[in-house]
Amino acid sequence: MLLEFEEQEGLIRDRSLLDPNHVVEEDRIVGRDRQLQEVTKMLRVALGDNRPPNLFLYGPSGTGKSLITKAVCKNISQICSSRDIRFGTVEVNCQDLDTLGIAVYELGRRAADEACVDIEVPKHGVATKEKWDELYRIVNENFDSVVFVLDELDMLVGRRDKQDPAFSRLLYQLSRAGANDEMTAHISVVAISNDTKMMELVGSRALSSFTPEDVHFDDYDANQLQSILRRRQDAFHEDVLDDGVISLAAAFAAQTHGDARKAIDLIRVAGELAEREGDSRVRERHVRAAQDKVEKNRVLEVVRGISTQKKLCLYATAAVATETDDETARSTTGYRVYQFLTDSIDADQYHQETYVNKMKEMTTYSLVDFERRSHGPSSGMFLEFQFGERPRTILETLREDSRLEMVAAEEVQSVVRAQVRNEA
Template sequence: MDTPGEDTSNSPDTDQSTESVVESILDGKRTTVFKNKQLVDPTTIVDHERIYGRDEQLAAEARAFRDTLDGERPPDLLLYGPSGTGKSLTVKAVAEKVKERAETNGIRFDFVSVNFKAMESHTLDRAVWKLGQQTAHKAGVAWELPRKGVSTDAKYVRLYEIVEDHFDSLVFILDEIDALTGSKGEDEPAYSRLLYSLSRAMAEQHVNTLISTVVITNHPKFRENLDSRTDSSYNPTGIHFSDYEAHELIEILNRRRDAFKEDALEESVINLVAAHAAKNEGDARRAIDLLRDAGEDANKNGDTVVTEKHVRSANDSLVKNRVLEIVDGMSLHKKLALYAAAVIADVNDGKAPSPVVYQLYQVICNSSGRDVYTQETVNSHINKAATYGVVSSDRTSGGFKRGVHLLFTFKEPVPAVLETLEQDDAFDSIDREKSRSLATQFL
């Protein structure tokens, strides 16, 4: 019998138990519903023939990249539209196909893709370092430069050396460029300075390589923040991507059906996954993620067929994990601002007028003994959440007493947002029901 308080974590029995659990999984016969799971992996570049509902965009991208095969510089492209509408997917598929043709013609063409939202730091210096690292990887050479201790200019020099020595034509795919905001207090966002440098690389004779950029963004108005000199030198061709409709999502998922073994998908699964994704702004990436996660849920339970039960379970986890990932890194006051907006939206069909949000925010801060920021700051905090797709923000007129104001509309399920925020100990003293009652009064 164990002595109370005794540490038995290293006892033979515990080790044997842990070892047997691990070995039983590793040595046991694996049950899987998948035949080729890569087809439902978001990092996989699928062939353009698997892409549905984007013929117009694929054609525009192919026409632009066609210049490479004629020894000309492809035009800069600006791909804009909501998340999960095929922007990254289509341009990488086309670039991959052009790369194959270019190799046949003896042209050293390639593309380098960086998602700035995924970077640890959103400064220009880190962006140039990341571009250099990825370019070196594509060229098959060492990047060599450390993240810190070397100037940004030195990183540009090394980047251009690699480009000049290894490519005849190179496209930089700059994904989620809005996230490249730079350091606080800078006169212009880091993405403006990056675009200026890349757009001027040939003119300033840093390289003879034909360089062009593909900018991918959810917010085409990011150009409003460009420095005037950048705006004059950066003139992309715009390609718009709209939300997918439910029937399009069904076809997209059907084209990934062979990721699964034959008869491993219950007939209604594809339609249910598409319906969930259609509720979330027609996001195809989310639909594919959900289909894969439903398959993983079936595997975990030892089931040989993916059913609606697995889809619902995977969807609940997907929503909670996405919201947690976004909310977890927010400062407390950003969380308080978003919480006030979520409470308002919870009693108002998912919509939260900024004047009412600010009223509730003030009450919450005062009752919990916290500083109260200005309405402008609160609006800015919530707009930060808009950048990550939690809410959208539109300017509207509310008529009597409110005038022109912002209207926040939640894209993620409001209950999931509230539950995730309330996991922070700082919300222990905040009564949600009381806040809901106040929200109803303020509306």
């Protein structure tokens, strides 16, 4: 059966071009000329065996921050190799790193991989200082210049009992290592974050030694997303994409923060769906089906691991958003629906402040965002929640939880509509 499928001609010719993390050639990078020039200009000093400045790249997810950094570092590495300069790029995504010690070990392991050597300390059971020493040893013995790329750095919070978050302490150590002669190689740190205010949380000592150059990335618009997809359409065999496929995928992605990763994912999933159906072309209906699948998969990945209380808060708030014209939900209304849900399934019911705090925590998953609002001195303050995905998709996904499925969707809708009318 595998061999039979292998012999069938698919629609996708080069799947690597449909991987958002694949480092593409410079002419495929669209709508980021200014950022590409700035990053190149600042990191290029490594070509003369000098230390590049530290950088802070910030802006929404999927706007080219990691892509441009990787592309520039890849080109620098190739030129340095021809000049007998030992240049390395050590990249880690901080999203899944719990503590500073784990982050330092991961940097050491990635540096060892880049140098094709072994790391000589274990991941657990040794002091963080030993991991720092091993990182310094690997870098000093194998490189003349290293760029540390710390993606989603704001997610590295670490232990709550520490005065500064773990990402602040990591930046301090890395930026001080060269000044203290602990690293003889030239090192530069590229901090990448979706949080525009991350640097406000960096401790004063770390900020003083890190002192980065800032590069801002804004959302892609629909036209830029179309250009990105058109420069990757050779991932498919010639003339298999219907005319409206690229513009529709770009329009969907533009609706949710102009995320290029989402646009590329959409067109990839659409192609895979068409292949599985045995269709000879990728059509607009495949893009629409891909939109539903990509959204649901992402939401499912997030909500699968959250607590029942967070699910109740999220469900109540999304239910309100489905009944408002602009798909937003006031915290006051969401809390009343949350009370109804907890009563319905006989769950613990928290105070409104706790509900609000749990919804605020959802911002770390990029599911929701919020703004503080007021309708005049007599109405009081409330938070207004906006969703990164369609609220209806969030509801459908959450209803896969057996406890939430116990409450009839029509009953929730009736309560929500009554509360929204009261709110008006």
